[in-house]
Amino acid sequence: MNLKSLTDWRLPTKVELASLIDTSVSAPKIVSELVSTTESLYYWSSTSHSGNRNWGVNFNAGSVGGYAEGTDMHVRCARDGS
Numbered sequence: 408m409n410l411k412s413l414t415d416w417r418l419p420t421k422v423e424l425a426s427l428i429d430t431s432v433s434a435p436k437i438v439s440e441l442v443s444t445t446e447s448l449y450y451w452s453s454t455s456h457s458g459n460r461n462w463g464v465n466f467n468a469g470s471v472g473g474y475a476e477g478t479d480m481h482v483r484c485a486r487d488g489s
Contacts, residue, residue: 408484419485421454421462421471428469436469449480 408416429438435447447467454462456473463474474480 410484413486415486415488416484417486418451418453418482421452421464423485424450424452424462424464424483425471428464428466428471430469434468435466437466445483446481449474449478451480451482 408414410416427438427441428436430436432439435442435445437445437447445466448465450464450466451474452462452464456462459476460473461476462471463478463480464471
């Protein structure tokens, strides 16, 4: 992916995605800075779970779980550095 001339985008890890959950607010349970740019449902992480599953985050419920590959979920890109 090339966005703003940057090409080092990747899927965030389970830990990175989970760090965006804010359980102190009503749905969507995501940090306030990202509410306007985030769908309130499921997002993939790059972290393997088991078998044909990967970890994902549900920002509507504020939960983390293992989801079968092929499940229809959103992606949020991340990159290292500034």
